[in-house]
Amino acid sequence: MNQKISILGAGLVGSLLSILLQKKGYQVTIFERRSDMRNLTLSAGRSINLAMSMRGWAGLEMAGLREEIEQIAIPMYGRQIHAIDGSQTFQAYGKNNEAIYSVSRGELNKKLMTLAEKAGVEILFNQKVIDINLENNLIQIENENGINTSENHDIVIAADGAFSALRNAYLKTDRYDYQQFYIPHGYKELTIPAGVNNSFLMEKNALHIWPRKNFMLIALPNLDGSFTCTLFFPFEGEVSFQSIQTDEDITTFFQTYFPDVMSLIPTLLSDYKNNPTASLVTVKCYPWIYKNKNMLIGDAAHAIVPFYGQGMNAGFEDCRLLMGIIEKNDMNDWTQIFKQYQQARKPQGDAVADLALQNFIEMRDLVADPTFLKRKKIEKELGKLFPAVFNSVYEMVSFSHTPYFEAISCQQAQDRLLEKVMQAGEFEKLIPTEDFKNQLNDWMNEYAEEIKKIKLIV
Amino acid sequence: MNQKISILGAGLVGSLLSILLQKKGYQVTIFERRSDMRNLTLSAGRSINLAMSMRGWAGLEMAGLREEIEQIAIPMYGRQIHAIDGSQTFQAYGKNNEAIYSVSRGELNKKLMTLAEKAGVEILFNQKVIDINLENNLIQIENENGINTSENHDIVIAADGAFSALRNAYLKTDRYDYQQFYIPHGYKELTIPAGVNNSFLMEKNALHIWPRKNFMLIALPNLDGSFTCTLFFPFEGEVSFQSIQTDEDITTFFQTYFPDVMSLIPTLLSDYKNNPTASLVTVKCYPWIYKNKNMLIGDAAHAIVPFYGQGMNAGFEDCRLLMGIIEKNDMNDWTQIFKQYQQARKPQGDAVADLALQNFIEMRDLVADPTFLKRKKIEKELGKLFPAVFNSVYEMVSFSHTPYFEAISCQQAQDRLLEKVMQAGEFEKLIPTEDFKNQLNDWMNEYAEEIKKIKLIV
Numbered sequence: 001m002n003q004k005i006s007i008l009g010a011g012l013v014g015s016l017l018s019i020l021l022q023k024k025g026y027q028v029t030i031f032e033r034r035s036d037m038r039n040l041t042l043s044a045g046r047s048i049n050l051a052m053s054m055r056g057w058a059g060l061e062m063a064g065l066r067e068e069i070e071q072i073a074i075p076m077y078g079r080q081i082h083a084i085d086g087s088q089t090f091q092a093y094g095k096n097n098e099a100i101y102s103v104s105r106g107e108l109n110k111k112l113m114t115l116a117e118k119a120g121v122e123i124l125f126n127q128k129v130i131d132i133n134l135e136n137n138l139i140q141i142e143n144e145n146g147i148n149t150s151e152n153h154d155i156v157i158a159a160d161g162a163f164s165a166l167r168n169a170y171l172k173t174d175r176y177d178y179q180q181f182y183i184p185h186g187y188k189e190l191t192i193p194a195g196v197n198n199s200f201l202m203e204k205n206a207l208h209i210w211p212r213k214n215f216m217l218i219a220l221p222n223l224d225g226s227f228t229c230t231l232f233f234p235f236e237g238e239v240s241f242q243s244i245q246t247d248e249d250i251t252t253f254f255q256t257y258f259p260d261v262m263s264l265i266p267t268l269l270s271d272y273k274n275n276p277t278a279s280l281v282t283v284k285c286y287p288w289i290y291k292n293k294n295m296l297i298g299d300a301a302h303a304i305v306p307f308y309g310q311g312m313n314a315g316f317e318d319c320r321l322l323m324g325i326i327e328k329n330d331m332n333d334w335t336q337i338f339k340q341y342q343q344a345r346k347p348q349g350d351a352v353a354d355l356a357l358q359n360f361i362e363m364r365d366l367v368a369d370p371t372f373l374k375r376k377k378i379e380k381e382l383g384k385l386f387p388a389v390f391n392s393v394y395e396m397v398s399f400s401h402t403p404y405f406e407a408i409s410c411q412q413a414q415d416r417l418l419e420k421v422m423q424a425g426e427f428e429k430l431i432p433t434e435d436f437k438n439q440l441n442d443w444m445n446e447y448a449e450e451i452k453k454i455k456l457i458v
Numbered sequence: 459m460n461q462k463i464s465i466l467g468a469g470l471v472g473s474l475l476s477i478l479l480q481k482k483g484y485q486v487t488i489f490e491r492r493s494d495m496r497n498l499t500l501s502a503g504r505s506i507n508l509a510m511s512m513r514g515w516a517g518l519e520m521a522g523l524r525e526e527i528e529q530i531a532i533p534m535y536g537r538q539i540h541a542i543d544g545s546q547t548f549q550a551y552g553k554n555n556e557a558i559y560s561v562s563r564g565e566l567n568k569k570l571m572t573l574a575e576k577a578g579v580e581i582l583f584n585q586k587v588i589d590i591n592l593e594n595n596l597i598q599i600e601n602e603n604g605i606n607t608s609e610n611h612d613i614v615i616a617a618d619g620a621f622s623a624l625r626n627a628y629l630k631t632d633r634y635d636y637q638q639f640y641i642p643h644g645y646k647e648l649t650i651p652a653g654v655n656n657s658f659l660m661e662k663n664a665l666h667i668w669p670r671k672n673f674m675l676i677a678l679p680n681l682d683g684s685f686t687c688t689l690f691f692p693f694e695g696e697v698s699f700q701s702i703q704t705d706e707d708i709t710t711f712f713q714t715y716f717p718d719v720m721s722l723i724p725t726l727l728s729d730y731k732n733n734p735t736a737s738l739v740t741v742k743c744y745p746w747i748y749k750n751k752n753m754l755i756g757d758a759a760h761a762i763v764p765f766y767g768q769g770m771n772a773g774f775e776d777c778r779l780l781m782g783i784i785e786k787n788d789m790n791d792w793t794q795i796f797k798q799y800q801q802a803r804k805p806q807g808d809a810v811a812d813l814a815l816q817n818f819i820e821m822r823d824l825v826a827d828p829t830f831l832k833r834k835k836i837e838k839e840l841g842k843l844f845p846a847v848f849n850s851v852y853e854m855v856s857f858s859h860t861p862y863f864e865a866i867s868c869q870q871a872q873d874r875l876l877e878k879v880m881q882a883g884e885f886e887k888l889i890p891t892e893d894f895k896n897q898l899n900d901w902m903n904e905y906a907e908e909i910k911k912i913k914l915i916v
Contacts (some may be wrong), residue, residue, distance in 0.1 A: 175693075175737045179637040235633075279633045 006153040013298030013315035014159030015112035018121040031127040049220035051309030052101040053398040059316025075099035080206035086260040102220040129165040156294035164300035177286040190271040194225025216364035292334035302349030307360040351404035413450035464611040471756030471773035472617030473570035476579040489585040507678035509767030510559040511856040517774025533557035538664035544718040560678040587623040614752035622758035648729040652683025674822035750792035760807030765818040809862035871908035
């Protein structure tokens with residue numbers, strides 16, 4: 001008898017996980033709140049491009065979907081920074097030409113759903129989960145037939161996102177630790193259309209950033225030559241969504257802060273006025289599991305802000321590592337599987353949430369700071385000189401499988417090391433000297449224990 | 459037309475607030491989930507004594523209830539520390555013989571309810587609030603007639619405790635910041651009965667503590683000569699509620715850690731086995747208000763752990779300061795009243811939550827630490843020598859109206875100052891010397907700006 005696993009949510013994580021579990025031999029059903037997105041044209045202004053990096057690819061590979069998605073992924077080798085005077089500079093992400101990949105969330109999700117159905121997964125749409133009895137996995141579902149109780153779920157896995165119904169049920173249990181908080185910024189999508197013959201009007205293979213200290217605009221390339229732009233902007237304050245309301249406000253604001261991009265967005269006024277303003281939540285909670293009955297995964301367990309491009313990547317890593325844990329145990333011993341999963345992933349969920357919050361400051365402010373840029377340059381050189389010891393936190397997060405909390409844990413030591421190197425004098429002049437090389441060697445040895453964390457193996 | 463204010467919860471804060479608002483001229487109704495406690499004998503094991511201090515008294519005074527409650531309050535002038543060898547030491551709370559007061563929660567609550575009804579407040583019992591429509595204050599209530607919608611609430615004030623129904627409705631709104639977390643310890647009540655002729659079997663006028671590093675037992679006196687004891691103890695671990703289960707476990711545990719108290723609790727085994735084990739939550743949330751419609755107060759806004767004895771005191775201070783704000787505004791301008799209330803009280807709610815968590819470590823561990831005791835002694839001396847400048851954080855919290863966050867803010871400066879004084883040498887030997895007095899004077903001047911925070915006026 002194959003166990004019946006019910007997954008809540010047919011988003012990226014739910015769909016991928018369903019494929020992996022079904023292939024493993026379970027009988028998987030997905031309950032999805034919305035209607036089948038494959039029959040709809042995506043609603044404007046909420047598309048959001050993904051930045052797929054190493055952890056995301058590893059999840060897709062496990063499901064045998066890597067090559068297919070590579071066809072629709074655009075490599076971005078670094079940040080293209082747009083200064084207010086229109087000048088642009090390029091900052092590579094890695095020292096070995098590594099890239100993160102712009103992928104359409106909608107396209108990826110549709111492909112995953114179709115693959116899931118091919119693998120034998122049943123996806124039920126328009127099923128709104130109202131409540132779940134944690135002890136017996138009875139699910140109250142609202143659909144076209146009203147509200148009914150759905151039975152026979154051996155295991156329930158909630159991949160139902162930042163406002164998870166299962167997590168709401170957890171929240172009512174005794175001793176549940178829970179935290180949700182919003183940053184003061186929201187976001188709004190804008191679109192830079194393609195040029196003639198689907199040409200790209202800006203550099204195609206980069207993630208574009210217009211850093212403006214307390215806010216920023218970013219743009220990611222799409223296959224059709226367009227760019228999806230996102231304005232990350234405070235809700236309230238002197239220069240904010242609240243203060244920019246009229247056509248004139250909008251025009252003046254973009255002329256002041258983003259003069260070079262204005263001409264590229266012909267639908268600026270209607271985009272700004274019609275597209276929704278969305279908020280950005282972080283969620284930390286504990287436990288992620290209930291006995292041997294049900295568990296949280298992806299955003300349901302660790303909703304994060306999008307600034308490290310790690311939301312989907314972390315969710316796919318959850319799936320991949322959960323499968324590894326199932327592999328190592330009796331596949332029906334969910335007490336053990338859940339325990340090991342939670343122990344492995346909870347510290348990572350917290351860490352990636354913190355990394356994502358930190359990276360907002362880096363993106364909107366620091367990338368335009370000369371000292372920061374100097375530091376980035378030195379980081380890269382150190383990485384080349386000491387590849388086995390020194391890797392930047394960004395590289396560990398995006399181009400390795402280093403646990404997120406280990407990437408964070410070496411950050412302070414790296415800061416201290418970089419501080420020393422920068423105080424020694426002008427790096428480029430010093431680096432050819434034998435003395436400085438010896439000095440660097442000594443420092444590297446001194447810090448090796450603390451900063452040598454990178455894990456490249458899946 | 460008097461505005462109709464509906465209060466959720468007839469606990470201490472809800473009952474006190476109803477009196478203050480009714481006297482101010484509003485028409486107040488309270489919806490209470492439980493039945494009328496005045497008709498019940500209190501269920502054993504959940505009584506909990508209160509430690510009433512200055513802020514609590516000020517609230518009662520405002521309602522004209524101070525003298526009546528003084529009749530049933532037992533002053534506790536300090537901590538009576540019970541070492542494991544049975545030896546006892548006394549640590550005074552204040553330098554001027556100040557006391558905190560042991561009061562029965564049940565008795566106080568009953569008196570407040572009766573006074574509320576006398577003032578014209580209507581208290582409806584057995585009314586379970588299911589949900590609230592924030593925009594129009596329609597309240598869904600479950601009572602003996604089933605679930606119905608209750609209308610005509612101009613203003614709703616939720617004093618419905620750590621699991622507030624109004625706060626649950628807030629939690630579903632966009633951009634709601636929310637945090638709840640539990641400490642690893644729970645608590646269980648035990649009782650030391652009175653001796654012959656209602657005599658006290660231990661020192662009456664003290665708060666008794668058996669500090670055992672990671673856990674502790676405390677005892678507060680009751681009017682009838684008994685003491686209500688509370689064991690604060692980890693849920694899990696080597697020595698924990700989980701590990702102490704059988705009669706033999708219980709007996710061995712008390713013989714090992716609390717040998718002097720065992721003989722005083724004849725019902726130890728049945729108390730331990732029959733009384734519930736309760737958990738300890740901290741809640742921080744924001745906002746506390748919704749437009750000009752409804753607001754949170756007391757535990758509903760800032761549930762805290764009990765280790766500073768400030769839960770009720772902070773709630774009563776909420777009430778008193780809210781009334782002050784109403785006084786300063788048009789009494790029907792709730793937009794203004796709510797705004798000012800939130801601005802004044804939110805930082806205080808966060809601060810008292812942090813103070814309460816800190817004080818657990820002080821109570822269960824530090825009070826038995828020689829260095830800590832030396833420091834306490836010096837604190838007291840400094841307070842006597844420089845009464846206008848130096849007051850301990852404990853004194854500010856318990857014996858003044860200093861805003862909680864100001865008490866916290868001077869803690870670090872006090873730590874640095876005390877460090878200096880303690881490193882200077884043996885305080886008692888140094889203090890008679892003129893040189894040291896001058897040195898102290900200099901230090902006090904140096905730190906005065908940072909530590910001079912105390913506010914004694916109501």
